[in-house]
Amino acid sequence: MLSINNLHASVEDKEILKGLNLEVKPGEVHAIMGPNGSGKSTLASVLAGRDSFDVTQGSISYNGKDLLELSPEDRAREGVFLAFQYPIEIPGVSNINFLKTAVNEIRKYKGLGEIEAREFLKMVKEKQALVEFDAKLTNRSLNEGFSGGEKKRNEIFQLAMLAPQLAILDETDSGLDIDALRIVANGVNQLRSEKNAFVMITHYQRLLEYIVPDFVHVLYDGRIVRSGTKELALELEEKGYDWLKDSVDASNAI
Amino acid sequence: MKTEEEILDELTKEEYKYGFVTDIEMDILPKGLSEEIIRFISAKREEPEWLLEWRLKAYQQFLTMSVPTWQNFKHPEVDFQDMSYFAAPKEKPKLDSLDEVDPDLLATFAKLGIPLDEQKVLAGVVAVDAVFDSVSVKTTFQKKLKEKGVIFGPISEAVRSHPELVKKYLGSVVPSTDNLYAALNAAVFTDGSFVYIPKGVHCPMELSTYFRINAANTGQFERTLIIAEEGSYVSYLEGCTAPQRDENQMHAAVVELIALEDAEIKYSTVQNWFPGNADGTGGIYNFVTKRGLCKGDRSKISWTQVETGSAITWKYPSVILKGDESVGEFYSVALTRNHQIADTGTKMIHLGKNTRSKIISKGISAGLSHNSYRGLVKIGKKADNARNFTQCDSLLIGDRCGAHTFPYIESKNESAMLEHEATASKIGEDQVFYLNQRGIDSEKAVGLIVNGYAKEVLNQLPMEFAVEAQKLLAISLEGSVG
Numbered sequence: 239m240l241s242i243n244n245l246h247a248s249v250e251d252k253e254i255l256k257g258l259n260l261e262v263k264p265g266e267v268h269a270i271m272g273p274n275g276s277g278k279s280t281l282a283s284v285l286a287g288r289d290s291f292d293v294t295q296g297s298i299s300y301n302g303k304d305l306l307e308l309s310p311e312d313r314a315r316e317g318v319f320l321a322f323q324y325p326i327e328i329p330g331v332s333n334i335n336f337l338k339t340a341v342n343e344i345r346k347y348k349g350l351g352e353i354e355a356r357e358f359l360k361m362v363k364e365k366q367a368l369v370e371f372d373a374k375l376t377n378r379s380l381n382e383g384f385s386g387g388e389k390k391r392n393e394i395f396q397l398a399m400l401a402p403q404l405a406i407l408d409e410t411d412s413g414l415d416i417d418a419l420r421i422v423a424n425g426v427n428q429l430r431s432e433k434n435a436f437v438m439i440t441h442y443q444r445l446l447e448y449i450v451p452d453f454v455h456v457l458y459d460g461r462i463v464r465s466g467t468k469e470l471a472l473e474l475e476e477k478g479y480d481w482l483k484d485s486v487d488a489s490n491a492i
Numbered sequence: 493m494k495t496e497e498e499i500l501d502e503l504t505k506e507e508y509k510y511g512f513v514t515d516i517e518m519d520i521l522p523k524g525l526s527e528e529i530i531r532f533i534s535a536k537r538e539e540p541e542w543l544l545e546w547r548l549k550a551y552q553q554f555l556t557m558s559v560p561t562w563q564n565f566k567h568p569e570v571d572f573q574d575m576s577y578f579a580a581p582k583e584k585p586k587l588d589s590l591d592e593v594d595p596d597l598l599a600t601f602a603k604l605g606i607p608l609d610e611q612k613v614l615a616g617v618v619a620v621d622a623v624f625d626s627v628s629v630k631t632t633f634q635k636k637l638k639e640k641g642v643i644f645g646p647i648s649e650a651v652r653s654h655p656e657l658v659k660k661y662l663g664s665v666v667p668s669t670d671n672l673y674a675a676l677n678a679a680v681f682t683d684g685s686f687v688y689i690p691k692g693v694h695c696p697m698e699l700s701t702y703f704r705i706n707a708a709n710t711g712q713f714e715r716t717l718i719i720a721e722e723g724s725y726v727s728y729l730e731g732c733t734a735p736q737r738d739e740n741q742m743h744a745a746v747v748e749l750i751a752l753e754d755a756e757i758k759y760s761t762v763q764n765w766f767p768g769n770a771d772g773t774g775g776i777y778n779f780v781t782k783r784g785l786c787k788g789d790r791s792k793i794s795w796t797q798v799e800t801g802s803a804i805t806w807k808y809p810s811v812i813l814k815g816d817e818s819v820g821e822f823y824s825v826a827l828t829r830n831h832q833i834a835d836t837g838t839k840m841i842h843l844g845k846n847t848r849s850k851i852i853s854k855g856i857s858a859g860l861s862h863n864s865y866r867g868l869v870k871i872g873k874k875a876d877n878a879r880n881f882t883q884c885d886s887l888l889i890g891d892r893c894g895a896h897t898f899p900y901i902e903s904k905n906e907s908a909m910l911e912h913e914a915t916a917s918k919i920g921e922d923q924v925f926y927l928n929q930r931g932i933d934s935e936k937a938v939g940l941i942v943n944g945y946a947k948e949v950l951n952q953l954p955m956e957f958a959v960e961a962q963k964l965l966a967i968s969l970e971g972s973v974g
Contacts, residue, residue, distance in 0.1 A: 311929075311932060313929075319929075326926045328923050328926070329945070330945050331941060332944075339936070340930040343932050
């Protein structure tokens, strides 16, 4: 589904991604871990289409299409979803109104008509239950006055509503307490299927105990330096990033 | 993929869809302003002597006054001799049925989406007075309103049918001495709406007036007077459009509201005068004096305005809170783009005891426009326990526009409680990107954000018009993204 080849990206002339490669197939869950400054958020932003980042080299293919040629809204309509690390507040825009607009935009792109009000409300109720999202929050303005945890959970609720093919979770676990983490993880696990894929970007191994990944990659200095399975995550937790940095630097020095 | 600059370049052309001109036979006075012209207007309207005298006195007043200089924009060069002060469709209608209205006029209003056909009007929910240039063309539902004793029609008619009422209240809230444009209006006003709600009557429908300026080189000077007797209620809405022309045209209206004991007047405006083109050529000068007097105890007046048009919007709908426990409210969304200018706000004058006022002002600036809020909260010496809440917010779109705030507070009473909040914000790139990432394109995103921003004010509009106002905001914003 997703094929990233030799991706180089910079922001304000500083190169952050230095030749990143990644393959994601439908049905897979990938975890990308790495120390601060390794380029994790840059990767998420580039995939979503943030224009403050320049792609200087490489390509990204999504379902056979050139992802870099698509505008952010078209990428979303093609089924790419980013759960933001810091979801923004938009006062006055109700959660529900915003969701309906998003759902309809995606439907329009696919040549479907607008969703019928009753059907939409049914979907809202269903997904709310699925991700244990408080109905009261749905009726409020988008993220306005939400706690950090509530914002993250709203991201997952939107994920459930928009049903993307490729979901990128950018440090969704940061700022979550144990209970919230469990609920978020539960939601994601319910949404996993053979047809979609998840890329989880995270610092800590903790999330991966709840959402078990098929693949774990370590991002260091703008490149994926090691790939493995969930065991790799455990090893990282035990030994820390320095261990990996040392071995990478050592192999570079040779 | 287009860059932001490319999108901006492409979309400088504005589609003001009301810019068409109606070709119709008109009576237009030659340009110029003089006592002669005023006598002519008065005679044409078959006005009584006392009104002619009132006009002439105002004209004398006008001659002694000069153009104001305190506003936050450069007063345009206006030559008062260079416009005509009277323009009316030739077929002077005495209307009981739509058949008597010039079909071209009917077509104009149909094009504007304004229903003059009573069956089509939201099942008797809205009565409409249609004013074409300076003349009221048709007022619907006159019969139904008459049953309740409600008078709603052109002021020119009211002068003849209810002179005592007009004489009593005309100029009582906005005297001719108030300001230059009030004096001018008093001298040359041609028509406007007159509304009278008798004691204890809750007006059974929304009353609305649509003003359409059509003739070139004319000024539009309407005069509206609304009187709500004890315990009555009325909700009134005015909408306005004008054709696209290269020359500026002046619109200097005066609106006076009087609310007696326990009465309530709700006055809403959706203003979409031609704003001028993208270079700032043309457009209406909207210089208006609107004031409400809460004369009786426990009376209430609320102003709601959505201003999206005009080259210059200059108005301060105000409330004088004379009665004890009276309430004044002002809700405003003013959108400016390209080269538009807005200097608008309100004055809340607290005189009685236990009075309350609320001001919610939302300015939205885009392009190269300048949007100023100017507000005065004045607490008189004897105004015990007055309360005011003011919130003025500014939203900037792009980095070449301006938002300015001039809040004034004058309090002569220690027991007054005054709250003032203000925010200034930009449409965040992050906000737009967030919506992009959910499949919503940037223009729609800005529309959503602005609507959310303006919601508190839009919610004040009568339901029938809230939807139109929302659409108007979205359309007015087209091409402002960036």
